[in-house]
Amino acid sequence: MSNLRAQQKQDRRNRIVTSAKELFREKGYDKTTIEAIAVAAGVSGVTVHNYYGTKAGVLLALVIESDKQLLERLDSTLPGPEAELVELTVAFAHEIMVHAMQTLEKDIWRQVIAAVTIEAGTQLSKAYFKLDEQLASVLVRRIEAMQRDGRLSADLNPLHLGRALFQLQNARFIQFISTDAARRDEIETWLRNDLVALFSVTLPVPADPS
């Protein structure tokens, strides 16, 4: 068999990420040393570095796994086609926050955000942003459906709107995890306020020179 090596490598990766997740949840991010992760996974500390670059890299790998699962079931947990756009977006934000809190504590999510901005350009960071893009496209598809049903103007660009809504949702998500005291329902209210205010603005009709 020609790929014993690749298989062992994958095994080690799995053990590292699994051990890391347990330790992070058990002792927190700062108090778990790479050495401890390595021992729990049965490899050397340097190997952890060779595989994931940094401690935050291990964390990112683990978050990406978890976010893939969210992506698979997100669309089906969102409200049906009768829902209005504000409620849809708030529900979207709700699901993401609930999922995030089921996975890790705010404390650790802050490390995730820091890691993806500092390590911008890394493979893992790119994978994270690609997942964001896929999450955004869940909104885009809903918007397209609403246009087909005549519940949204056919003039607007669904890609642009979906991305804008995702950006806004994401900004509020970051505020959510940035403050231990911030509660989910508060953040949802803020987001609702954002959306209502934005949707109340109407574009000026450009002067028609004909």
Place this chain on the structure above:
Amino acid sequence: MSNLRAQQKQDRRNRIVTSAKELFREKGYDKTTIEAIAVAAGVSGVTVHNYYGTKAGVLLALVIESDKQLLERLDSTLPGPEAELVELTVAFAHEIMVHAMQTLEKDIWRQVIAAVTIEAGTQLSKAYFKLDEQLASVLVRRIEAMQRDGRLSADLNPLHLGRALFQLQNARFIQFISTDAARRDEIETWLRNDLVALFSVTLPVPADPS
């Protein structure tokens, strides 16, 4: 004179931040050691830690200084009262990006973003977010003026709208600094797309049961 001590302390703070700024711009963030900052400022490395907690803390202090200056002149560099909301917001984003690039390189701005999210709750981090709030209120005041002129619906909440626009602008700013290749005008186009799409949505009229 009862506060020689306080004065010396302030002197040391100034020397530390000044030296740090020079070194960061000269050699980059990673390659300037706290020890080097300390030597340049004529104090010990531990003193730098005692004053600012972390290397990122020194960076944050320096960014806050610079952002205060931006805040002072931002309103006057924005387009006049005839400008439309999309253009106003894009101009706002434009000024912030130009100012940011005049102050530090993207590389270092990424460290700033990481620092404010990880060190959420710190004094310096709070000061940073307070400045964000003040920047947002530049938009809020413009919106209020537009309402008075009848150029925006009197129904909408200017605080909510201003904050929403700021959040969106900030999200795009972070994308700007997160990718070395991202150009200002590209980001401005994205933001414009966001705004046009969002402003194209109309709120459904709630069913009136009277």
Place this chain on the structure above:
DNA sequence: ATAAAAACTTTTATGCAATAAAAAATTTGT
């Protein structure tokens, strides 16, 4: 003006992340 007290800084020491290079072990292909 001087000595004790208070406030700060520096010195010293330790743990851990990150990185690099050499050494050791294991798989692969013949």
Place this chain on the structure above:
DNA sequence: ACAAATTTTTTATTGCATAAAAGTTTTTAT
């Protein structure tokens, strides 16, 4: 089964961060 290739481990170094002890300077009270 053996030589070559690949990969991990060992070993060593740098720098951030933190804590405690030691040393210095300013302040306060007499």
